[in-house]
Amino acid sequence: MEEKKKVITLRNHFTYIFEEMWKFLLVIILMLFSSEESVEVGVKLIKQGNVFEGLLAMGGILLVLLLVLFWQINRWYRTTITIQDGTVTSRKATLNRRINTMSVANISNINLEQNLFEMLVGTYKVKMDTNSLSTADTTDLAVVLKKKEALKVKELLLSMLREIEGETEAVGQEEKGEGDTIHYTNQEIFRNGLICLSISEVLLSFVLVLSTIVTGISIFQEEKDIMVILPAIFFQLIAACSVIYDIVKKWLKSFRFKAKRDGNKIYISYGLLKKQSYVVPVDKINAVILHYSFIGRVCKMATVKVIHIGGEGEDANGRILLLADSYQELERKLKVLLPEFELPDIHAFTRPPRIVMKFAIFYAFVTAVIVLVLALFAINAIEELAGLGFGVQIAISIATAIMVFAFVWYFRYLSYRAAGILYKKENFVVSKGLFSRTIQTIPYRRIQYIHQKQGVLQRLFGLKSTQVSILANSISRIQPIGTFAQENFRELEVKLKETY
Amino acid sequence: MNMEYVKLSKKARACMLVCECIGALICTLLVGVAWYFLRRRDLPFHVNLLWLAAVVIWCVSLVIPFVRYERYRYRFSDEDIDVREGFLFLHRDIVPIERLHKVALESGPIDRIFGLAKVIVTTAGGDVVIRFIEEEAAEKIVERLKVRINQYAVEGREQG
Numbered sequence: 001m002e003e004k005k006k007v008i009t010l011r012n013h014f015t016y017i018f019e020e021m022w023k024f025l026l027v028i029i030l031m032l033f034s035s036e037e038s039v040e041v042g043v044k045l046i047k048q049g050n051v052f053e054g055l056l057a058m059g060g061i062l063l064v065l066l067l068v069l070f071w072q073i074n075r076w077y078r079t080t081i082t083i084q085d086g087t088v089t090s091r092k093a094t095l096n097r098r099i100n101t102m103s104v105a106n107i108s109n110i111n112l113e114q115n116l117f118e119m120l121v122g123t124y125k126v127k128m129d130t131n132s133l134s135t136a137d138t139t140d141l142a143v144v145l146k147k148k149e150a151l152k153v154k155e156l157l158l159s160m161l162r163e164i165e166g167e168t169e170a171v172g173q174e175e176k177g178e179g180d181t182i183h184y185t186n187q188e189i190f191r192n193g194l195i196c197l198s199i200s201e202v203l204l205s206f207v208l209v210l211s212t213i214v215t216g217i218s219i220f221q222e223e224k225d226i227m228v229i230l231p232a233i234f235f236q237l238i239a240a241c242s243v244i245y246d247i248v249k250k251w252l253k254s255f256r257f258k259a260k261r262d263g264n265k266i267y268i269s270y271g272l273l274k275k276q277s278y279v280v281p282v283d284k285i286n287a288v289i290l291h292y293s294f295i296g297r298v299c300k301m302a303t304v305k306v307i308h309i310g311g312e313g314e315d316a317n318g319r320i321l322l323l324a325d326s327y328q329e330l331e332r333k334l335k336v337l338l339p340e341f342e343l344p345d346i347h348a349f350t351r352p353p354r355i356v357m358k359f360a361i362f363y364a365f366v367t368a369v370i371v372l373v374l375a376l377f378a379i380n381a382i383e384e385l386a387g388l389g390f391g392v393q394i395a396i397s398i399a400t401a402i403m404v405f406a407f408v409w410y411f412r413y414l415s416y417r418a419a420g421i422l423y424k425k426e427n428f429v430v431s432k433g434l435f436s437r438t439i440q441t442i443p444y445r446r447i448q449y450i451h452q453k454q455g456v457l458q459r460l461f462g463l464k465s466t467q468v469s470i471l472a473n474s475i476s477r478i479q480p481i482g483t484f485a486q487e488n489f490r491e492l493e494v495k496l497k498e499t500y
Numbered sequence: 501m502n503m504e505y506v507k508l509s510k511k512a513r514a515c516m517l518v519c520e521c522i523g524a525l526i527c528t529l530l531v532g533v534a535w536y537f538l539r540r541r542d543l544p545f546h547v548n549l550l551w552l553a554a555v556v557i558w559c560v561s562l563v564i565p566f567v568r569y570e571r572y573r574y575r576f577s578d579e580d581i582d583v584r585e586g587f588l589f590l591h592r593d594i595v596p597i598e599r600l601h602k603v604a605l606e607s608g609p610i611d612r613i614f615g616l617a618k619v620i621v622t623t624a625g626g627d628v629v630i631r632f633i634e635e636e637a638a639e640k641i642v643e644r645l646k647v648r649i650n651q652y653a654v655e656g657r658e659q660g
Contacts, residue, residue: 448596449595472625493594500596500598
């Protein structure tokens with residue numbers, strides 16, 4: 001880090017080159033091992049002094065490796081981030097020259113991240129997320145620095161932000177006492193991993209375990225050669241263990257989960273193999289999500305997430321704020337972290353009218369008829385089935401159509417059961433889901449616009465579908481509300497109007 | 501600013517009709533290509549039935565502009581923009597002007613033939629497009645919206 005007259009120029013730590021290249025290196029090594037002969041010829045040629053020919057004889061792999069290494073070093077050297085006069089400028093001068101300048105005032109989050117490699121070499125990734133959604137791809141920045149430098153840069157940017165926001169605090173979270181920090185025990189974190197499992201993971205594992213047992217029984221009954229089937233059983237068991245792997249992964253990810261409210265910000269840190277620490281500015285929260293997974297619904301436990309600009313990747317549809325807990329516990333903890341939001345009463349929702357389910361039956365029927373026709377065509381198109389009698393063809397098609405009808409109806413029924421809306425004084429609450437249930441609290445002032453849709457049948461039955469748009473990543477930007485009686489949405493328009 | 505819903509001009513209907521006809525023409529060409537390649541193959545239905553699909557497409561395409569034109573309404577008040585449109589599905593967008601970040605005016609080649617343009621308003625949560633507005637009216641709308649956005653920005657700054 002070079003510091004001259006308040007000009008700070010940052011460059012990624014040199015280990016960033018290896019971090020960027022390790023996947024490529026792995027491919028190269030695998031390729032080298034798979035072509036021993038060309039390596040031997042290449043080594044011979046290099047020993048004879050014909051370096052270029054030697055590299056070419058190795059399938060050009062090493063030559064490519066050197067070129068990529070050169071490219072990465074060049075990119076590393078020519079990429080800098082400069083902090084000067086309240087602005088952050090990123091310069092990338094490789095084949096394309098790109099200079100992006102943004103005001104520090106536009107930074108919504110400064111987060112520290114550390115993966116396993118960075119942990120080993122003692123570096124941290126400083127991530128700067130901007131308030132802007134439309135320019136996020138070009139203005140969100142990340143720089144890998146040694147721990148000391150990373151903390152210094154984070155603190156510097158935070159102090160600049162505080163200065164802009166007119167806050168007087170001079171110290172960051174790290175220097176303050178633990179106060180009202182929300183902690184979790186290892187047992188609670190493990191429970192969170194279990195609760196957060198999706199229905200598909202559980203079902204897949206269940207099916208695999210069942211099929212392993214069935215295969216095992218058939219071996220003993222039919223006295224087959226166990227050595228022939230053993231690998232298949234082994235792989236089925238490994239696949240079945242993916243649930244355990246997933247629980248452990250979630251436990252490692254949420255290890256030492258800690259959340260603390262300090263002024264207008266919430267500081268969150270967690271992770272063992274990949275340490276993450278991020279700041280959620282309370283005034284940038286656009287929605288609070290209470291999420292009940294399938295297991296969570298059975299155990300009456302939910303997690304709390306927040307949608308705010310800055311969440312990306314797996315956090316795009318909400319960043320975790322509180323791990324799985326009972327409603328009462330979440331309510332208590334949310335009062336500490338985010339007293340501005342209160343958890344909605346999950347039994348007070350306005351439900352969709354019953355006609356929605358009749359509508360679902362009609363929809364399932366139409367889908368089934370289409371499937372019936374398509375199935376008839378498909379049977380005729382498949383040579384092996386085309387020879388079947390017309391009666392059999394009809395029976396197969398009807399059976400397929402009935403199955404599709406049942407599935408469509410059941411999914412619509414699940415969606416109907418989870419659906420609900422609730423108008424609170426300052427927030428609009430939406431409940432939706434299938435096997436899991438998500439309850440989103442969106443402040444009216446955070447709604448960017450409302451989009452309503454009404455089909456022919458919906459008009460006939462007095463129904464309407466609505467979605468609201470909020471400031472978030474592309475995955476969470478459009479929030480579908482679902483289909484309700486059209487008069488149920490009038491209050492939404494009125495409440496939105498009150499905010500402008 | 502207008503408080504009542506405004507209907508589109510007759511030019512908009514002609515523009516919609518041309519757009520639909522172009523779409524129908526492309527579909528007819530695709531049907532023709534499919535018919536050419538499938539005519540000698542053994543199909544569970546008569547291959548000439550494909551042309552029936554083209555006739556249906558043309559019928560629907562000729563009806564859509566008239567229904568859509570009758571249903572298209574927009575309203576710019578001091579506080580919000582309200583757009584209603586649709587053929588089978590009726591769509592309605594309500595956009596508070598306070599939430600606008602950007603206003604854009606765009607016109608494609610067919611729009612220009614009819615002297616029409618579209619106003620694209622951008623919020624932090626996405627875009628809403630108001631189509632088939634006469635160029636002059638669209639320019640006035642954009643100007644008014646710009647003034648309003650600036651007013652909101654100044655008010656926002658003053659309130660801190």
